[in-house]
Amino acid sequence: MIQYVLSTPVQAPSNAAYAAARAHSDGQAKPLGALGDLETLAAWVAACQGQCPPVQLEDVRVIVFAGDHGVAQDGVSAYPTEITPAMVYGIAGGHAGVSALAAANDVRVSIYDLGVAVDFPDLPAEISRFKVRQSSGAIHLTDALTREEVEQALAAGDQIAAEQIADGAQLLISGDLGIGNTTIAAALIAASLGVPAAAVTGRGTGIDEGTLAHKTALIEAAIARAGDRIADPTERLAALGAADFAAAVGFITGAARRGVPVLLDGVIAVSEALVAEDLAPGTKAWLQAGHRSTEPGQALALDRLGLKPLVDFSMRLGEGSGAVLAVPMVRSAVAALNGIAQLSDLT
Amino acid sequence: MIQYVLSTPVQAPSNAAYAAARAHSDGQAKPLGALGDLETLAAWVAACQGQCPPVQLEDVRVIVFAGDHGVAQDGVSAYPTEITPAMVYGIAGGHAGVSALAAANDVRVSIYDLGVAVDFPDLPAEISRFKVRQSSGAIHLTDALTREEVEQALAAGDQIAAEQIADGAQLLISGDLGIGNTTIAAALIAASLGVPAAAVTGRGTGIDEGTLAHKTALIEAAIARAGDRIADPTERLAALGAADFAAAVGFITGAARRGVPVLLDGVIAVSEALVAEDLAPGTKAWLQAGHRSTEPGQALALDRLGLKPLVDFSMRLGEGSGAVLAVPMVRSAVAALNGIAQLSDLT
Numbered sequence: 001m002i003q004y005v006l007s008t009p010v011q012a013p014s015n016a017a018y019a020a021a022r023a024h025s026d027g028q029a030k031p032l033g034a035l036g037d038l039e040t041l042a043a044w045v046a047a048c049q050g051q052c053p054p055v056q057l058e059d060v061r062v063i064v065f066a067g068d069h070g071v072a073q074d075g076v077s078a079y080p081t082e083i084t085p086a087m088v089y090g091i092a093g094g095h096a097g098v099s100a101l102a103a104a105n106d107v108r109v110s111i112y113d114l115g116v117a118v119d120f121p122d123l124p125a126e127i128s129r130f131k132v133r134q135s136s137g138a139i140h141l142t143d144a145l146t147r148e149e150v151e152q153a154l155a156a157g158d159q160i161a162a163e164q165i166a167d168g169a170q171l172l173i174s175g176d177l178g179i180g181n182t183t184i185a186a187a188l189i190a191a192s193l194g195v196p197a198a199a200v201t202g203r204g205t206g207i208d209e210g211t212l213a214h215k216t217a218l219i220e221a222a223i224a225r226a227g228d229r230i231a232d233p234t235e236r237l238a239a240l241g242a243a244d245f246a247a248a249v250g251f252i253t254g255a256a257r258r259g260v261p262v263l264l265d266g267v268i269a270v271s272e273a274l275v276a277e278d279l280a281p282g283t284k285a286w287l288q289a290g291h292r293s294t295e296p297g298q299a300l301a302l303d304r305l306g307l308k309p310l311v312d313f314s315m316r317l318g319e320g321s322g323a324v325l326a327v328p329m330v331r332s333a334v335a336a337l338n339g340i341a342q343l344s345d346l347t
Numbered sequence: 348m349i350q351y352v353l354s355t356p357v358q359a360p361s362n363a364a365y366a367a368a369r370a371h372s373d374g375q376a377k378p379l380g381a382l383g384d385l386e387t388l389a390a391w392v393a394a395c396q397g398q399c400p401p402v403q404l405e406d407v408r409v410i411v412f413a414g415d416h417g418v419a420q421d422g423v424s425a426y427p428t429e430i431t432p433a434m435v436y437g438i439a440g441g442h443a444g445v446s447a448l449a450a451a452n453d454v455r456v457s458i459y460d461l462g463v464a465v466d467f468p469d470l471p472a473e474i475s476r477f478k479v480r481q482s483s484g485a486i487h488l489t490d491a492l493t494r495e496e497v498e499q500a501l502a503a504g505d506q507i508a509a510e511q512i513a514d515g516a517q518l519l520i521s522g523d524l525g526i527g528n529t530t531i532a533a534a535l536i537a538a539s540l541g542v543p544a545a546a547v548t549g550r551g552t553g554i555d556e557g558t559l560a561h562k563t564a565l566i567e568a569a570i571a572r573a574g575d576r577i578a579d580p581t582e583r584l585a586a587l588g589a590a591d592f593a594a595a596v597g598f599i600t601g602a603a604r605r606g607v608p609v610l611l612d613g614v615i616a617v618s619e620a621l622v623a624e625d626l627a628p629g630t631k632a633w634l635q636a637g638h639r640s641t642e643p644g645q646a647l648a649l650d651r652l653g654l655k656p657l658v659d660f661s662m663r664l665g666e667g668s669g670a671v672l673a674v675p676m677v678r679s680a681v682a683a684l685n686g687i688a689q690l691s692d693l694t
Binding site: 294340 | 375376377378379382425426442443446447448451552659660661663668671675678681682685686687688
């Protein structure tokens, strides 16, 4: 499996289908370009599907990757790590934020525990099928994962993508869950972009000024500790990542390798997308940014990926929730491309 | 009917329901405020309904108000006025832009001809039930409507709102249709805000620099011709408006007076909302801005109304299409308010 993850190249979406979609939009009974970004979005869907008209994205799924992060023991979050398992139960029970938004927008939610600090014997075994370890190393002091753990998590994410796609998924979303994960995301973004921690570190779920300074210093220390190894995306995940992050990277590249588009959520997903693009160049062509989060690192990462968020609601919940909110936009784009008459048919 | 339109005051949405919704959001199992603008939006729906939790907005309707505008005979548009009836047939036939977007988002579309330059004997009579006249006066030369025609159109819009609400509509959208209507909108916005035509005049469906200068000059001339009468909203509609605009104003105030919220589309709807607020103070509390259009006047008008658009897709189609795109956002807000567990229920 890991051989597939690390070596199968990502193909480009179809230029021909993209061009056909643009031409179809241009021929519709409306002013040229009057649907704005919706026309670009529809053409992207056509390109990913390699066909115009594209089929509607009926089957959209969020996979939530859950994990704890050793660095969270060092006071970087507004919440204690005991919140992570409570959030797992919330999603498993269907009463979390992403559950409500997904139900309203006809999106399916699954959750996998890749590295939560406790186990879940009382939840369905499927949730723990890909668990790599409990928590991860505190990145300012030690590596988050061994290289073998990274590869195991990458392979898990790839397999999850393969299974979801085989089961009919047409658009995938990676959701995140785990206290401390905006610290990991900031470290990965700073390392991926080569910018200082201060440029990418934000308040996560709502920390104060002093905690923000502490969080920034820890990230700076983690990047300094990792040194030159961060040039390699697998080593970057080992030094600064976590099992949930590595699995999501494998999931994103796995979708791209199989020609299935991905809608990114907030800062966590975007940090993973940066690593995914380094691991499997060309992945970014299969991505859209679902929403603009309030984390400063997300904007920098989106600029690098060349992505513009579809919605901007100042959300910072995680779980894939912002991307779920954007799903109707993508479906609307397809509906407009497929549903508006051609001018030539009317005259 | 016109007595009701002009004299029944607009009540304020419920502060108690708004506060209850905010408290409910704050008590949910998520970081405080993590759903950002979605929480504010949900509280607005609760306030409009006067209850928390609010019921989901299953029944959402776009009413497209169609009309021609005498000023369009003077070269202000990229399209000839013959396009207006073609667009009416497009919506009546269900293959227009708003038709496709509405179908994808479970929104109903109706169309009324208030002032198209031709009649539609081959379409259902309902479409013409409220027709005020054919076209309107060229506003740089003469009044658009008589005062009686304005009152007839206001009453028509009010009656349409009353009928839709009686039939179950929970959220209303006013759509626009008619060549030349961004000229009328710019004139109404400039007159309502007291700003120069150049500040609010845009390219509509895509005019060139020379046509833009001509369009701006015509609007300036129209406002100068109208003089002090524009201080009165009914006179403003007579001097610078059109039957489709006046009907939409009656529709918006009619919804607000009956306690039903309205989602505004682009520059046309926002120009109507400014007049509606002057005609029936308090109306704006019942409004949300569906999308940011590419027309410069829309941003100024939204600032005055205190509204922030829900989506920004650089759309300029009209027909209510941008507001329809935002409908899933409003439903998502309600779903999140109603679907996420309270922290107190989990602990």
